[in-house]
Amino acid sequence: MRVSSRFIGRWIVSLLLSLPFSVGVCAPPQTVQIVFKGCVNEPSTYAVQSPVRLSAVLELAAVQDCAYWHGASWLKAGNQPEQLKLKTALLEEVNLLIEAAESETLQRHLRILHDQIEAMPVTGRTVPSDLDMFRVETRPLKNRLVVEDSVFWLPKRPTQLYFLGFEQGAMDYFSTQTVSDYWEKNALKPDYEKGWVYVVQANGKIEKHKVGYWTHEQAYVAPGGWIVAPLKESLFDATDDRISRDGFYRQLTQWLATQVIQP
Amino acid sequence: MKYHQNLLLYGVLAGLVACTALLSGCGLTSAAKDESLSLSAVFKLRSLAKVEHVALSSQAAAQSLQYATLKAELDVGEVRALLVLAKNAASGQQWVGADGSGFTTWQGRITRYYTPALDLSRIEISPLYPQYGFAAAFQYGRISAPFELDNDTEQRFQVLGKATLYYDGKQPRMYWGKPTEMLQFSERIEVPSTGFTHVNYYWLDPQTFFVWESQQKWWPQMPLISIQVLKPWEAVRYP
Incomplete structure (x- = not known):
């Protein structure tokens, strides 16, 4: 088989074109700082050569039995700019809703929501979070590469659930209670819609569930999770379509998913 | 024009080949290499299923x-x-x-x-x-x-x-x-x-x-x- 000089020439040029990529890939390995906090023998910091697999990083931690893996967090500075944008956009939308709200009661509720969101930190949490060692080790897609400084927060299992749009902001967790049971026990504030809720699980997973007597759905929410009742559609109509309800709750639930379980 | 299109195509292909080769070699740190070793070991373990009748x-x-x-x-x-x-x-x-x-x-x-x-x-x-x-x-x-x-x-x-x-x-x-x-x-x-x-x-x-x-x-x-x-x-x- 004869290979033309023009063909060889093209390959040489092509390889030269790819050199800039190669230089980036062949850069010397970096060291990243890994910090473990929470249910570990003592807060510990490790310097690890990157890239390194998540399973290898998690094996470094001297984890105590109290660790609640379902609510564990992997915090990265690289996630923070996007989350800051999300927070800013969300606060702007709440402000627009306050303007659109006609009743003082609703305005007051929305101001409380605004203050709540404002007080929540930009954490850099990777969501949804799955740091369970069994799954990380046996599911290659979950065994991600760690390429930047990271903090792993392993909280104790909380004893409560959190609520938005309800009279009580928190209730004790019971494994026997479904989302519907909590919805029935915690009175809905006026201006919030009945029949369905958003759930933000402790691992950052976002779900939507029907609630009330008319559903047989048996959904549960893990300790440290959120149950969020939606505002009525009429409030969003009053913003002259500047905010859609779906869009607002997508942002709000995504924001709540970034929050970590407090000590 | 066609020549340039071909050149671009070859460039992309060659880039991919080069990147793949580099990723599998110098781009891996010792930790990542350890991981790939353990994965291959697991792969060997899994082949045990074929010898069930022997066991x-x-x-x-x-x-x-x-x-x-x-x-x-x-x-x-x-x-x-x-x-x-x-x-x-x-x-x-x-x-x-x-x-x-x-x-x-x-x-x-x-x-x-x-x-x-x-x-x-x-x-x-x-x-x-x-x-x-x-x-x-x-x-x-x-x-x-x-x-x-x-x-x-x-x-x-x-x-x-x-x-x-x-x-x-x-x-x-x-x-x-x-x-x-x-x-x-x-x-x-x-x-x-x-x-x-x-x-x-x-x-x-x-x-x-x-x-x-x-x-x-x-x-x-x-x-x-x-x-x-x-x-x-x-x-x-x-x-």
Whole structure:
């Protein structure tokens, strides 16, 4: 088989074109700082050569039995700019809703929501979070590469659930209670819609569930999770379509998913 | 124009080839290389499933297996698999099948069950029960203990249950074609919040009290798993 000089020439040029990529890939390995906090023998910091697999990083931690893996967090500075944008956009939308709200009661509720969101930190949490060692080790897609400084927060299992749009902001967790049971026990504030809720699980997973007597759905929410009742559609109509309800709750639930379980 | 298009195409192709080659070589740190080594080791372990008939043919063949191994059968879809020991820690043994599903055991009892469809991430009985329960039930006839269970799939945590272990007497069991007298224990599981009750079985060597075989189910949606140890993870006499 004869290979033309023009063909060889093209390959040489092509390889030269790819050199800039190669230089980036062949850069010397970096060291990243890994910090473990929470249910570990003592807060510990490790310097690890990157890239390194998540399973290898998690094996470094001297984890105590109290660790609640379902609510564990992997915090990265690289996630923070996007989350800051999300927070800013969300606060702007709440402000627009306050303007659109006609009743003082609703305005007051929305101001409380605004203050709540404002007080929540930009954490850099990777969501949804799955740091369970069994799954990380046996599911290659979950065994991600760690390429930047990271903090792993392993909280104790909380004893409560959190609520938005309800009279009580928190209730004790019971494994026997479904989302519907909590919805029935915690009175809905006026201006919030009945029949369905958003759930933000402790691992950052976002779900939507029907609630009330008319559903047989048996959904549960893990300790440290959120149950969020939606505002009525009429409030969003009053913003002259500047905010859609779906869009607002997508942002709000995504924001709540970034929050970590407090000590 | 066509020449430039071709050049671009060759450029992209060559770039991909170069990047792939570089990623598989100099781009990996020592830690990443260790990981790829362990993955290839796991791949080798998984090929053990092909030698199941050898492992089951004789005790000597089972003993000669390279890794600690269990045979597990599920009552759903007649699934049968060999599971190799992925990790041995003070808290228990982690067994993984070819598809990444598996469970952990401690003192012969399942403490974690994982498949993509159902993840029981914690089945925890008072530590004294798994450690001394068989001996206590053997001596006194029965022993009870509460347990807690986490079901990650349904997002249910700290589900409470009760286990009661009974000594049923000596029973002959067939291992590698040979009848062997074992101690049989039955364990009644109750999870009131789900209305679930079930009876698990364990068969222990009368000399060593090692659990060589069991049938376990801890949640309504969990299949019944029959487990037989082919090669144990610790030095213990075969029955």
